[in-house]
Amino acid sequence: MKSVQWHDTHITILNQQALPHKTEYLELKNIKDVWDAIVTLKVRGAPAIGMTAAYGLALAAKSYETNDLAQFHAELKRDRDYLASSRPTAVNLFWALDRLMKSVAQAKSVNEAKTTLIHEAICIQVEDEDVCRRIGEHALSLFQDGDRIMTICNAGAIATARYGTALAPFHLAKEKGMTLHAYACETRPVLQGARLTAWELSQAGVDVTLITDNMAAQTMKAKHISAVIVGADRIAANGDTANKIGTFGLAILAKAFRIPFYVAAPLSTIDLQTKTGDDIPIEERAKEEVTHIGGVRIAPDVNVYNPAFDVTPHELITGIITEKGIIFGDYATKLPTLFEEVFA
Amino acid sequence: MKSVQWHDTHITILNQQALPHKTEYLELKNIKDVWDAIVTLKVRGAPAIGMTAAYGLALAAKSYETNDLAQFHAELKRDRDYLASSRPTAVNLFWALDRLMKSVAQAKSVNEAKTTLIHEAICIQVEDEDVCRRIGEHALSLFQDGDRIMTICNAGAIATARYGTALAPFHLAKEKGMTLHAYACETRPVLQGARLTAWELSQAGVDVTLITDNMAAQTMKAKHISAVIVGADRIAANGDTANKIGTFGLAILAKAFRIPFYVAAPLSTIDLQTKTGDDIPIEERAKEEVTHIGGVRIAPDVNVYNPAFDVTPHELITGIITEKGIIFGDYATKLPTLFEEVFA
Helix, strand or coil: CCCEEECCCCEEEECCCCCCCCCCEEEECCHHHHHHHHHCCCCCCHHHHHHHHHHHHHHHHHCCCCCCHHHHHHHHHHHHHHHHCCCCCCHHHHHHHHHHHHHCCCCCCHHHHHHHHHHHHHHHHHHHHHHHHHHHHHHHCCCCCCCEEEEECCCEHHHCCCCECCCHHHHHHHHHCCCCEEEEECCCCCCHHHHHHHHHHHHCCCCEEEECHHHHHHHHHHCCCCEEEECCCEEECCCCEEEECCHHHHHHHHHHCCCCEEEECCHHHEECCCCCHHHCCCCECCCHHHHEECCEECCCCCEECCECEEEECHHHCCEEEECCEEECCCHHHHHHHHHHHHHC | CCCEEECCCCEEEECCCCCCCCCCEEEECCHHHHHHHHHCCCCCCHHHHHHHHHHHHHHHHHCCCCCCHHHHHHHHHHHHHHHHCCCCCCHHHHHHHHHHHHHCCCCCCHHHHHHHHHHHHHHHHHHHHHHHHHHHHHHHCCCCCCCEEEEECCCEHHHCCCCECCCHHHHHHHHHCCCCEEEEECCCCCCHHHHHHHHHHHHCCCCEEEECHHHHHHHHHHCCCCEEEECCCEEECCCCEEEECCHHHHHHHHHHCCCCEEEECCHHHEECCCCCHHHCCCCECCCHHHHEECCEECCCCCEECCECEEEECHHHCCEEEECCEEECCCHHHHHHHHHHHHHC
């Protein structure tokens, strides 16, 4: 069962908030359900958010009663903006929604537009699986049998159509009979590493060791970590990368230990309109994510700073792994060429 | 009420595992109670562990039935070794126990020895309050009104006789009407920062902001952190410092951001017999500390690496703040002089 799936009258998603306790699928029946599922992190991971939002827009459009194309486009724009407001940092969300908007710009009828939106959303998901496999193949070329690789958050199969981005090499290595040892940072406050990555990789038979986030330095030293690989929520034109909070710190540690630090992400994560990391808005979330775990209070009611993401400056990134290959440094020059080739 | 207190027939301790939910005091009535309280982290913090173990040894000795001095010393040695086995990393534990052993080496009778042990244990606690105040005064000389200072774990009043070590400057600043802003890393897995430091500082009226451990890099950058100050469980002769897991990572981040990184600790934490950090045993604790929070499972049953401490190499430490003053660098030469002056 896929983590996101289109069913014509609704969308089903794997409820990532219920993991690892319960493997539960939720039906999203309207655009409000979709928006809520994204905001409450029931669906998460930049590519999965993009897919879900795309299906959400197609589902919303399906219910419009008008036959007037101008009216249709006005309603579509309203719903696009509503879904785009669900989370500010991940660019795949905007990329997927805008791809759908563009797909119906020339539509000749409302019916054609409705069908096109569904088709385009399905295409995004189908392509994502292929993209993730390619990312995984490129990433795997960097690693050797027995390597010990650290990751944070969950840039995994459940965050994408399949395989994941940062976790793709672990899944592909397993398919090929090669051994990679994963070290998963638990990723407070929402614990995506503990709840999702540890679960996903152990389900897939990958050797995975869980650590708390503050054990990263000691683990790099004591366990001779070979490399760090992470996903991305947005990559700016100069290579600066927004990803789950904690990524920036891991990149600094990796440099101190002279360990390569890789970002694995699809082209849809690269936003050439965003010049540098300073232009990426960093979502701050509710203090209760930090002061409570599983509904239980773990801290007194004090001030909390809860940024959901941080930006890793490009100079700390050894390579950016995309479906089109790996770029090592000089991102400002090289990132645009990935797009030229695609559209050539 | 003090966090550790001698009552002649028993010892009371503040149950640090029940905080911040409940302010609960426990009676320790025999040596087994004392050992358990240390192992289960009901009492924690290097100086508080030392005080509790010292009282525990005095309490145990009080119950010996022999009047034979040789027999008394044999039983005392057995109980000293039992208490010393409770935790391997903090050197104050061994320091306090050995100070008690030495205090009765020349005792002329069992009764005299029993009284001396109680006296010596009380002295350790009384001296610790004075030591912590001096550490706080020295630390405060490094900071300015309005500084934003990050810390990890709880090197606070409840981990010592009073004031704490790393937290002493916050308490003293408050007494003097000076404002220091504390940023407390929550300190997984046991959450001493969230449960204890956030609680202790907010109780004292200090402005404290709680972050998860993986937010340290982003917080240093976004909040313009002025300095990092931490406690210590053991300082080797060359300045390498064992402290709560996560300290090493903070020191690397501080260096990357060119922020001074200070260790605050009493002389009893300095172990000149330990040549370097490589000689400090690092306690590994049960995997359930990572996979469960408050008894609730948060991760699947996978491999866990759970070191309770890490070692920060001396070259990452800007200064070591003791009751005798602050040492900046060249620790191998300067640390021994602290002891020469004391015993001169």
